[in-house]
Amino acid sequence: NAGVTQTPKFRVLKTGQSMTLLCAQDMNHEYMYWYRQDPGMGLRLIHYSVGEGTTAKGEVPDGYNVSRLKKQNFLLGLESAAPSQTSVYFCASSYSNFVAGPFGQGTRLTVV
Amino acid sequence: LAKTTQPISMDSYEGQEVNITCSHNNIATNDYITWYQQFPSQGPRFIIQGYKTKVTNEVASLFIPADRKSSTLSLPRVSLSDTAVYYCLVSNQGGKLIFGQGTELSVKP
Numbered sequence: 001n002a003g004v005t006q007t008p009k010f011r012v013l014k015t016g017q018s019m020t021l022l023c024a025q026d027m028n029h030e031y032m033y034w035y036r037q038d039p040g041m042g043l044r045l046i047h048y049s050v051g052e053g054t055t056a057k058g059e060v061p062d063g064y065n066v067s068r069l070k071k072q073n074f075l076l077g078l079e080s081a082a083p084s085q086t087s088v089y090f091c092a093s094s095y096s097n098f099v100a101g102p103f104g105q106g107t108r109l110t111v112v
Numbered sequence: 113l114a115k116t117t118q119p120i121s122m123d124s125y126e127g128q129e130v131n132i133t134c135s136h137n138n139i140a141t142n143d144y145i146t147w148y149q150q151f152p153s154q155g156p157r158f159i160i161q162g163y164k165t166k167v168t169n170e171v172a173s174l175f176i177p178a179d180r181k182s183s184t185l186s187l188p189r190v191s192l193s194d195t196a197v198y199y200c201l202v203s204n205q206g207g208k209l210i211f212g213q214g215t216e217l218s219v220k221p
């Protein structure tokens with residue numbers, strides 16, 4: 001049972017490049033979340049999903065897109081990366097809409 | 113969505129009881145209160161959740177007064193390994209889970 005797996009773990013992008021972060025869960029959870037965490041700050045919700053085929057905006061959705069075509073996967077896309085998107089990205093899934101978790105191990109993204 | 117306010121940081125010593133209070137003045141009737149723990153370079157981990165009064169599990173207790181405008185996470189007899197950031201969340205059925213700034217707890221020998 002792998003839980004929540006994020007791919008990749010590390011990535012360096014040049015400004016303007018695009019990439020997709022993958023979050024995969026094997027617990028049949030309905031709810032999935034993408035957060036970003038900057039140094040010394042709390043987690044900020046980017047987008048979330050309450051079920052397959054659904055997505056919704058969080059606190060800081062600008063510059064990101066998401067898709068939930070399959071229940072087990074939640075993809076986070078950066079169409080044109082900017083240095084301000086340098087951050088650690090955490091994905092989470094949940095069986096309940098009242099609690100987030102487990103979380104993945106994080107993706108450390110640097111945009112230069 | 114209810115906004116939460118916590119102290120930025122707290123210091124404690126090994127063996128002491130630590131109480132971290134979170135303020136959520138505009139909590140709604142159907143909101144739950146959840147606390148998480150985060151270690152460096154890891155995602156947050158669920159600690160405890162409650163709706164009212166007191167909830168206790170093997171690692172912590174959660175105290176919620178009758179008006180539910182605040183909550184207190186109590187960690188009994190902390191150790192060095194409890195050094196972490198603790199987050200309070202207020203959540204409802206909408207699924208939009210917003211973390212606050214968190215409280216950085218430092219436990220000293």
